[in-house]
Structures are given as structure tokens and as C-alpha cells.
Amino acid sequence: MYAQAKQYMADQNEKRLVSVGRAIAAQIDLARLTSFLPGDEFTSEYEIEQGRLSRMRDEADLDNIALFVPYQGSLLDTRRGIGIGDFHPLNDIDRPELRPLWEGAPVGLPLYEVDGEAFQSAFVPMIDGSELAAVLALDASANFLSDLDRLKTALYAAALLSLLLALGLGYLVHRNTKSILALHTEIKNQEKLAALGTLTAGLAHEIRNPLGIIRASAELLHEEEKTTPHVMEFGREIMEEVDRLSELLTNFLQFAKPARADExxxxxxxxxxxxxxxxxxxxxxxxxxxxxxxxxxxxxxxxxxxxxxxxxxxxxxxxxxxxxxxxxxxxxxxxxxxxxxxxxxxxxxxxxxxxxxxxxxxxxxxxxxxxxxxxxxxxxxxxxxxxxxxxxxxxxxxxxxxxxxxxxxxxxxxxxxxxxxxxxxx
Known part of the structure; x- marks a missing residue:
């Protein structure tokens, strides 16, 4: 996605440079500029033309504007200080990507780097009659890339923050859901215990009375002198089971209705x-x-x-x-x-x-x-x-x-x- 955005913005910047180049070319007096000879760079007339193009450069947020005649040399350069008639580094219009200039079509070039900084260039043909009389070259820093990089960093940070927020929210929802479920379970348990306590307390008296009678009878049976050993064993087992039931009943009461601590x-x-x-x-x-x-x-x-x-x-x-x-x-x-x-x-x-x-x-x-x-x-x-x-x-x-x-x-x-x-x- 980043590469697609980068290519789209480069294409738009290329179109902008071509449009700006056409507008500047329309304001250039080519006949006047081609009349200057080597050594005229220091004349007031030449400086006026150079100053006019420099203002256009700054207003259009460009890095440089250059004008040269194919195969002959430079006419004007707002940055490099190249003299009239001197070789211009951009004057290599036989390159395949610049051939449309010979047919009167402007050309925009892809991004390129100089000392780690990205630039883009556009070339606009200046036609005299049917001949390619000169070429207007524009250079501009691709500063949109740094903006795009900052946007990418911001998007990554926002995505990471969103992920952390989502994880945090998920954790809070999970923890609170567990707390709510635990509270619900606790309430249900308390309701069950309250019902169990009421039931147990009501039955305790009714159960303990017959248990007491059963144990007393078993104890008499166990201690009777005429009782056979077999019957005595029955009496002992009955007493043990009654004691176990009494303990069970006590545990039920304590669990269902625990006594308040006397601290x-x-x-x-x-x-x-x-x-x-x-x-x-x-x-x-x-x-x-x-x-x-x-x-x-x-x-x-x-x-x-x-x-x-x-x-x-x-x-x-x-x-x-x-x-x-x-x-x-x-x-x-x-x-x-x-x-x-x-x-x-x-x-x-x-x-x-x-x-x-x-x-x-x-x-x-x-x-x-x-x-x-x-x-x-x-x-x-x-x-x-x-x-x-x-x-x-x-x-x-x-x-x-x-x-x-x-x-x-x-x-x-x-x-x-x-x-x-x-x-x-x-």
C-alpha cells in the first residue's frame, strides 16, 4: 500500500511539473534569450531575465529552472551558474525517455536520488516553427516522500495503539465479564445457602429428637447383660451411625448458616x-x-x-x-x-x-x-x-x-x- 501511494504521488507530482513547465515556457521570450552570447551573463539585461525565471522558480516551489539548446549548450540556469553556451548536464536529449521532446511532447521523469535526497524532473519542448529550438528543464524536490514517510510512521503508530487499545479493552471486558459471572455465581450460591440454611434449621430439631431416642435405645441394647454378642455389635453399629448422622447434621447447619465470628x-x-x-x-x-x-x-x-x-x-x-x-x-x-x-x-x-x-x-x-x-x-x-x-x-x-x-x-x-x-x- 505504501508503494502504491508513493507511485501515485510521484505521478501527480510529475503532472504538476509538466503543467508548471508549460506555463513558464509560455512566458519566456526565447528570441531574446537566444540572442545572448557567451560573456553576456554579467550584463543587466541577462540578469533581469535570470531574476525573472528565479522568481518563477520560487513561486512554483521548484529547485531549479534551466534552458538549453539541443547539441549547443546552456542558455540559462537559475542554480548551477553554468555559462552561456557551456555544456549542460541535462542536455542529453538522445536518451530514449527524452525522445518525445523531438515530437513536441513534454516528458516527466521518475524519481531519482542525489546525495540521499529524492528529486523529480520535467522537460518541456520550446518549438520555433516546426523545429525543437530549446528545452526547458525543471527540477523539484520530492518532499512529499518525507510527508508520506511521516504518515506511514503515524499510521503504524496508530495501528499499534489501536491494537494495544483493543487488547486492553478485550482484557478489561474479559476480566469484568469473569467478575460479573463470579458475582452472579456467588449470588446464586448465597441464595442456595440461604434456602439450605432455612431448610436445615427447620429440620434439625425434628431429626435430632428421634436420633437421640434411637441412640439411647441402641446404648441400652449394647449394655444389656443378657444381650448376645451379635446383638451387642448391632447396638454399637447403630450408635456409630447415629453419631455420624448427628455430625453430618451439625456440618450442614454450620455450612448453610455459619455462626458470626466472635473475635x-x-x-x-x-x-x-x-x-x-x-x-x-x-x-x-x-x-x-x-x-x-x-x-x-x-x-x-x-x-x-x-x-x-x-x-x-x-x-x-x-x-x-x-x-x-x-x-x-x-x-x-x-x-x-x-x-x-x-x-x-x-x-x-x-x-x-x-x-x-x-x-x-x-x-x-x-x-x-x-x-x-x-x-x-x-x-x-x-x-x-x-x-x-x-x-x-x-x-x-x-x-x-x-x-x-x-x-x-x-x-x-x-x-x-x-x-x-x-x-x-x-
Whole structure:
């Protein structure tokens, strides 16, 4: 496209030069100019003619006007200072491209360069009778090329800017669309949770009463002296299933209608140590090593101690189940200045620290990518008797404390999962 524009403008400039040349030729007194002899260049009459052509040159925005007689020499040149009768460099009209001059037709030449600058020339024949008496030559700088180059640069810049704007707009639309869809999904989830909470709260009382009666009856059956071992086993299984149903009902209630956090200042490290002391025997009985790395630094923050204890207990017991006996679970508590890369946060953007961070690492079987992506989804569980609500509740509690969650796991490499909570301002 640039080459086409360049050729078009060169053609138009060539036509302009030919038209200007014809107009100037019509104003030249050829008989007077041909009457000058070598040495007349310094006469006032010659200087008047040269000055008149120089003004025409400037008015027409030309670089030079020259007049010469074929095969004889120069008559006048407004730039080069060539004397009358001297050889003129343009006086080579036997060139094929200049042959139309002999037939009385003007000629425009293509662009050419001199010292890196582009020019164009036009030749207009001056006929005396039927003879070619002289040739008027015009030179002009092709300054339109620099304008065209600037236009090309501007167009490239505009195209690049348009592309960047389009990409930026596309990104904003994509990001905002994702935000809108996420908000829509969140609203729908909240509506579902509200409905689930209302339903669960209404049924909780009705379900728990018969569950209590069933468990009490099973307990009596299990403790009856005359009961056979087979019946006693039935009683024990009934009590276990009732306890599991009660726990499931509690999880439903907590997930659907989470309690408002009752925040007070507390030390996260001390709370974690208390939880680990409570589960130590359970780990020992199953031959699972429980390794502690809790900082001695006081990590005070505003938290609901009961809810955060539930989070820690859930993560620690999940890690124990993942190693499936004779494994190792490591718990660390430390101060950190920023969330880990890829951490899940309420705002979706990194928050300013500092944070108190709890990490639970196991050397179990690890997780697949699919499992990691659905880990915090409600009702998703990899356990045969799991409700799929434990980690969803964990997510809700940490989010309610304006904290973040993180997970790093691969199949065969174990899992590290944890959370961070903002430290209280001093």
C-alpha cells in the first residue's frame, strides 16, 4: 500500500511539473534569450531575465529552472551558474525517455536520488516553427516522500495503539465479564445457602429428637447383660451411625448458616499447640509422627478461637487420614510478610501483611489436579464416609477472618495445605 501511494504521488507530482513547465515556457521570450552570447551573463539585461525565471522558480516551489539548446549548450540556469553556451548536464536529449521532446511532447521523469535526497524532473519542448529550438528543464524536490514517510510512521503508530487499545479493552471486558459471572455465581450460591440454611434449621430439631431416642435405645441394647454378642455389635453399629448422622447434621447447619465470628485477641501459636496436644495420643495410637515447628514469637491477632481451632483440627486430621498409618505430619506456625503465590483470598488480590501462617504438610499420596481444583467445593469428598463440607467450612471461616488459604500437592509427593490470618495492629 505504501508503494502504491508513493507511485501515485510521484505521478501527480510529475503532472504538476509538466503543467508548471508549460506555463513558464509560455512566458519566456526565447528570441531574446537566444540572442545572448557567451560573456553576456554579467550584463543587466541577462540578469533581469535570470531574476525573472528565479522568481518563477520560487513561486512554483521548484529547485531549479534551466534552458538549453539541443547539441549547443546552456542558455540559462537559475542554480548551477553554468555559462552561456557551456555544456549542460541535462542536455542529453538522445536518451530514449527524452525522445518525445523531438515530437513536441513534454516528458516527466521518475524519481531519482542525489546525495540521499529524492528529486523529480520535467522537460518541456520550446518549438520555433516546426523545429525543437530549446528545452526547458525543471527540477523539484520530492518532499512529499518525507510527508508520506511521516504518515506511514503515524499510521503504524496508530495501528499499534489501536491494537494495544483493543487488547486492553478485550482484557478489561474479559476480566469484568469473569467478575460479573463470579458475582452472579456467588449470588446464586448465597441464595442456595440461604434456602439450605432455612431448610436445615427447620429440620434439625425434628431429626435430632428421634436420633437421640434411637441412640439411647441402641446404648441400652449394647449394655444389656443378657444381650448376645451379635446383638451387642448391632447396638454399637447403630450408635456409630447415629453419631455420624448427628455430625453430618451439625456440618450442614454450620455450612448453610455459619455462626458470626466472635473475635477476640489471641495468640495463634498457643492455640495451635493446644490443638496438637489434644490429638497427640490419636496420632501415637495410629503410629503417625506429629512434627511441630511453632514459632516462639507471639502472633497475636483478632480471631474467633473456636472457629480457628476447628480449622486447624480439620486440616491436621485430614493430613493424618492421608498418610494412612506410619506416616508423618508436620505443622509449622510462623510470621510472613505476604500471602503465598496462588493463595485463595476473599478479594482475589494480594493483601498487605504481616500475617500469621499455619502450614500442615503430610507425606501421603498427594492429590491429582482435578482433586485440587474441587477441594473446597461443597459436598466434594475423597473419603468414603466424608460429607464434603469440612474444607468448605474451613474456607468460609478463613474468608470470614479476611485470611488466605493455600495448597501445594502432587500425586506421590504428599500435600501441604494451610492458611494465613492478618496479625493485629500494635
Amino acid at each position: 477476640n485477641a489471641g495468640d495463634l501459636g498457643g492455640l495451635v499447640e493446644e490443638i496438637l496436644d489434644r490429638v497427640q495420643k490419636n496420632f501415637d495410637d495410629q503410629h503417625v509422627a506429629l512434627v511441630r515447628d511453632v514459632t516462639k514469637e507471639s502472633l497475636r491477632l483478632r480471631m474467633d478461637s473456636i472457629q480457628i481451632a476447628q480449622v486447624v483440627l480439620n486440616l491436621v486430621l485430614n493430613a493424618k487420614d492421608a498418610v494412612n498409618g506410619e506416616g508423618r505430619v508436620s505443622i509449622s506456625v510462623r510470621r510472613t510478610s505476604r500471602p503465598r503465590d496462588g493463595a485463595l483470598q476473599p478479594s482475589g488480590e494480594k493483601s498487605d501483611g504481616p500475617f500469621a501462617e499455619v502450614s500442615v504438610r503430610d507425606n501421603g499420596c498427594g492429590m491429582t489436579k482435578s482433586t485440587r481444583e474441587k477441594l473446597f467445593d461443597p459436598f466434594y469428598s475423597t473419603k468414603s464416609k466424608g460429607t464434603g463440607l469440612g474444607l468448605s467450612i474451613v474456607h468460609g471461616i478463613v474468608q470470614g477472618h479476611e485470611g488466605y488459604l493455600f495448597i501445594d500437592s502432587e500425586e506421590g509427593r504428599g500435600t501441604e495445605i494451610g492458611f494465613g490470618l492478618p496479625l493485629a495492629e500494635k
